[in-house]
Every structure is written in C-alpha cells, then in structure tokens.
Amino acid sequence: MRDLKKKILELQKISEALEPNEEERNSYFSEVNAYANRFINNLPKTKAFSNEQASPDAFKISNEQKSIKAILALYAKEIASKGINAASGGHLGYIPGGGIYTSALADYLADITNEYVGVNYSSPGGVAVELELLDWMKDIFGFPKSAIGNLSSGGSIANLIALTAARDKHSIKNDRITKSVIYVSPQVHHCINKALRIIGLEDVIINHLELDGGSRIIPADLQAKIDTDIANGLNPFMVIASAGTTDTGAIDPLDELGQIARQNNLWYHIDAAYGGFFILVDSKKEAFRGIETADSLVVDPHKGLFLPYGLGAVLVKDKEAVYKSHRYHANYMQDAVSDDSPLNPADVSPELTKHFRSLRLWLPLQLHGIAPFIACLEEKLLLAQYFRNRLVEIGFKVGPEPDLSVSYFWYPTEGDTENEFNERLLQEIHKDGDVFLSSTKISGKFVIRMAPLSFRTKIETIEKAIAMIEKVMQKIG
Template identity: 65%
Template structure:
C-alpha cells in the first residue's frame, strides 16, 4: 500500500496540469491574442447578424479534450458568427454597448489575481477600487457621500437591489402588500416587473401612468392617481421613472416626479440603466435635473460606458434600507468583520463571492480618462439625429424627437402597414450587414434603432441606410 505522501504525489501528476508553465501560458495567450486581433480587425467586414438555427450546434462531448487552436476554431464557427454580433458597431438593436478592449484587459488581470472583492478584509485594494467607482458615480448624480452602491452583474440585479431597499424602508410585507401601490410607466423595462415578483410584491397594485407624445410619464396624471389612491385608503409607496426607456429612449420628467414623490413621502427610483451616463454630456445635463433627488438610481456601464456585458450599478441613499436584506454575518465570517471596515460590496448585494468587476471599469477609466467616453456618448446623439434625418428623406415616418439615442421609424406603405414593416425587418435580418430590432408602439409595428455601441460610426450609419434602402426596394418590388 502506497503511503499517503505517495498517493498525493501520484495525484499531483494530473492536478498540476491546471497550472501551465510560462511557455504554455505564453502560447495560450498568443493564440487568444491573435484570435482577438483578427476578430476586431474583421468586424467592419463581417455581418452583424446571422439568424440562429433553431437546433443547438453540436459542440462535441464535454469530456472530449481538444487543444486551444481547435477550440478557437469551434468558437469562431459555432459561437462568434451566430446570432447578433454584440461587439460590432453594426449592432443597432435592443441596447448595445460593444465591449471596449481595456475592460477585457481588466477582466484578465482580475481573473489572474482572483481578488476577493466582496469583503474589505479579504481584499482592501479591490474593495477600495469598487468603492471609488461608486463614489465617482455618486458625484456624477449628485448623491451624498452617505449613499451606498454596488457594482452588480447588470441592470436587472441592480434594479432588484434598489427595489428591495424601497420595500424594506416602507416595510411592505404581509397584508400591507395588497394595499400598496407602485407607479410605473407602461414603458418601464420588464426587469422591474420581474424584480417585483422576485421580492414578493407580485400582488401589489401597479398603477400605469399616462404618457405624453414623447413617451414620457405625465406628472399631472401621476399626481392625480396618487391622490385618488390615498382617498381610496391605499398605500402609495414607490414611483419609478426611467432616464432613457428601452423602447423609445425617453427621459421621464425627473424633477417634477421627484417633487411629487417627496410631497407624498414615496420612494423615488430612477432606472437609468440605458441612459444614465448621458448626464455626462453637456447637451443633455438639463434633462437629468432632479435625478439627484432620487432615493435610488440604476446605471449600467455595460451599456452607456461601452463595457462588455457584466456590469450594472446601483446607488441608494438609505444605507439601512439596503442593509436590512443584504447585511448578514455568520460565525465563519467572524475574522472578516470589523466595525472600522468601509462598506463591503457583500453587504449591498445578495452576492458574497463575486467577480472583481470593478477592475473592468477602473482600468479603462484610468488609462483612457473620462473624456473619450463623453465624446463617444455625444457622438451617438449626433449619429441618431443624422440617421433620423436621412430616414426621413427616404420617406420613412419617424417617432418623436428622441431624448437620447433610441428612436423608431416605420414605412407608411399602403395596405397592411404593420405587415409591410414586419417584412422589411425580416429582409433587414436576412441581409445582416447591420442589426435592428422592432417593437410595438400601441398597435403600430415599428423598427427600433438604438445607437449606443462604441464602434458605431458615421460609416456604420451610412451602411445601415444603404442596407435599408436595398431592403425597402426589394420589398416594394414584391
């Protein structure tokens, strides 16, 4: 019988393969680096969309070993060239962003060092970076130093954290749920409805507020509805505005809504997941007035700061409300806890162990500076204007002047207009040079444009116009 030491040594032969030596590390990185470079260099010449087949691609058995070169070839064929290419400037559908290079470098460093960014005791440096980013965001939105925040995986989880805090501040539980009211735009992102279910508020009253012609919530209607609900003996407790709706890019009248919420002692939440960072643009600052009065805000760096997917942020003024659900301790954590510690990300989120997301934002901000991000946002606003002007000249009807960089259009064809525009979008998807998505505005089927990817340039919009022109001619000729 082998000694225990011999058995361990035996296993080491295999387990040590998990630590490649310097030569192997260099080789792996070189291969990935080459792949990444040609991926980026080919972006301008590859389609943005290729309709996914309904059956799943065969990736081979999970336990079949292959080398990295083979794997990259499978990745290219079966992953990176299927569906929407989210890294492409031609992604003008849903909410794009693109994924800036230095974020990937930040992720690489975060993964290699594997910093434990949930708790200050474990990695004071990583927590310091995340808290500095939160402080920076607080200063952008006029939030006080006492506010707290979290770098979550995206806007949905960030909204979930904010709504949980609102629930806990107003003690919405038990019988109170069915008497309580939340005021929403019919254009609110569906992650809000999901979050309400997740946090046990499925049975709450939801009051949808009328919209004006620009798809912004009408504060007069909000005021009337709150008053009415109070006279009915209901318990209004939360108002949710959007700083950039997903469908139409509208910024709700934040200042008026904040004042109404304050007057009635309601929690005021602003979902700025898509549009929040446009506050950095001089041309848009005024429309964000009032956001500083919110109780909580969500903003997504993986949208309007162009990061790769995986970073949404939440800011909340009421620390105790956030701590109510998220601040827990346990015996096995006793060494990690100290009254003197700064805010631990793990106390502001359901997550304990998490990816050190801060680095993917901190690194590019430190290296590029903030100015190119702001220029990129201003550029997107102008590209939106340009796109709309040209579409108008091609005979398209346009949605109202957008507040930000999402808008919509449709072709006023004779006969069944919705069917015509559906066919047009289908042709656009088959073409694939540039990707656009659609939505319904009332009963009208419209084509959406969301100009937010950092790689979207003047040439991209010219290409989109050329593609739309070709598709329109083909549909008309049918």
C-alpha cells in the first residue's frame, strides 16, 4: 500500500504540469494574446496566399519541452504564413470563412469549462444554447418549431445528417437502392455525393437536372425526369436544391422545386451552406422564397455568419426520420437518457461527445446583436458587384449577374488560347498572393472565381485585388 501511494505521488508530481498555476496561465495567455493582436493588426499587410509547403520536421512530437514563445514563433512561421490565409480579407477563393474575434473568446471559454453538450443531462445550459440557436434559424428559414436540428462541425456533416433522414424516411435499403432516384444539379456540392457513399447509397441513381443560363435547375426538367423514371419502374425519392452553389452562387428556383417535390412525394433537401444567411438581407429575401418548404436544410455559420471554421447547421422537419439512425440507448447512458425533452443533440447526429460549439455563435450574437452580421452580408453582395464593375473597366469579361456574392471572370484573348491564358493568369495571381482567388470550369471554360464572403473583405481589398491583377497582367504581357 505504501509503495502504491509513493508511486501515485511520484506520478502526481509529473502530471501536475497539466494544471498550470495562475501565474503560468497569465503568462501563457498574455503571450498568446500578444501574438493574436500582432496577427490581426498585421493582416492588412499580410499576403492572402503562399504556396510554400510546411517543413516536414517542424511538428515532431517528443518529450522535449518548449516555451510558449518558441511554439508561437513556430506557429507564425510554419502554420500561419503558409497556404491560404483564411483570416485575411484577401481570401476571395473557394468559400471563405472569416473568423470573428469574439468567436475565439467563446471557444476559449468552452474549452475552459469543457461543457459536454451531447446530452441535456450533462449540460442543460449548453444544450439550451444550441436549441435556442436552432430555433432562431427555424424562424429565419420559416421552419416550424416542431422541426429538429443540430449544430455540426460544418456543412458536410450537416448534409450527411439530412440525407440519412431522407434515406430512412423513404426506407431506401437493400434492393430498393439501385432502383431509387435522387435528382440533383450538376453543380451540387461534392459533399452530397460523398455523404451518399458514406450512408450506403453509392448505387442509388443520380439523375442530373438541366440548368438555365444562370446555372439554376430548370423545374420543368425535374418533372419530366420524374415522369420518365416512374414510367421506367424506378423510385424517385429525393430532390436536392442549392441556395447558393459553390461554383457560381446560384440559387435554384426553390419554390417551384418544392411544389414538384411535394406533388411527387419526394424528400426535398436544400443545401444552403454557403448562401443561406443572405436571406437576412432584405433585397435577397425573395430569391429564397420556398426555402421553408424543404424537408431538410443545411446552413453554415462558418461561412455566412463569418465564424471561424467549425460550425454547420441542419434543420429537419421529420424528427422520427432523424431518430431512426441517430438515436440509441446504451446501459452506460441510463442516467443520462430520460425523455427527449429537451432534445439531446446526440440523438440528431453521429456525434456523442460534442464540443460546445454553439457558444462560438451565441456569444458573438449576444455581444454584437444581429445587425452587424446583416450589414456585413449586404456589404459582400455590393463588393461582388463593385469587383465585377472594376474588372469590366480593365477589360475582363464577367459571368452572368450573380444571385449572391460568388461570381467569375476571365480575360478574353484572340483565337483558342483563352483557357491557357487565364490559367497562367491564375498561377501568377497565386505566386503574387496579395489576394487569393480560385478557379473553376463553366461549360469547359476556365474561369477565375471571386467569392467575397470574409467579414474582413472591404472595398480596399477589392482595389488591392484589381491592382494585383493589373500588375500580374503586365508581367505576363
């Protein structure tokens, strides 16, 4: 017994390092805070992209102890200055996030108190925060209060939860899989295809719908395809629309698609991961008409509400459909599981243990109110217009008027060298890195995308982008 106690005390001495005292905590915190301030203050001067690779040996794990200063120096050199600077307003590629400061404070708090928000029993307050945010979103998107939802790590998992519910509601399993049809736009985000594979629907029939000139689904084509598929003995069961496609920000005709879905008893899913929160801008409300008719909806606060990466959301009207795959009982959970009021987030998601991620949205909304978020969204829409106008002024062609903030452009050249020229242009833009843009192909044509969405993207950023493009154009002649 004495030996046992001695050994325990020895180990305690070593493991005490995991509980720094207040003085040590203050010292760590002030170093990290100083770094954070330097990083944010320098953002306007920092490149938005560097294609330098991280040094493979930089992050080796060993028993060697390093100072917080040394770790932060390594962080600055090997992490924060390589790749896309996603905190920069100059990130105009793909779908930028943002990373508002007050979310970081929420993450800090959530990690300190380490709330376990998978089940209500363990953190009634933490779960209430998640449920309040979901109710707020139900109001925004016209979903009934009886709908359920979940705050996930991002849009991919949120889409997976919704598609699983659709699968279970329509009992798509065994022999039915290869006869069942899902209708999607060719522009649907690839996380949908990935989710289908993960949930065992790889062999379902994917029927791609025709698009109009603005890359939006043509509703009549959906009805025509459903009729043909039914005539061929198939089982149409879901249509997926996008409210803001990744490539061009297009919003499908949500209302008409919803009507067709209802008439044909299809599950109607809308992926609004990128575009959804633009509904808060008065001038855009009409474009989202019909979003309330969806059976399930995905939005991403880490896109449209400028949060740091790590927060997506799903709303689903049919609670039982979600429970079918996600609700489990286990003996070791018998104290935790009572009835389902309030709802346990673990019953709506593949996750059991869950980071208190709702705080990173709730705390900023409490501190700032909603108005700055809406203003920031409207500002992005106008910045996209401003960018397009400036590009036209300097000789570029631009894609059709965008529904939201994503758009594309290219430089017209003589003969058939246009794609090569624009590819080269993008390579040079990446080498420069002042502002980051990405590219895509629209009907086989190589185009450069712009996606103003970061809260730090300002009119100065757009002028910087134009200056960079002009500089690079001169360079490549």
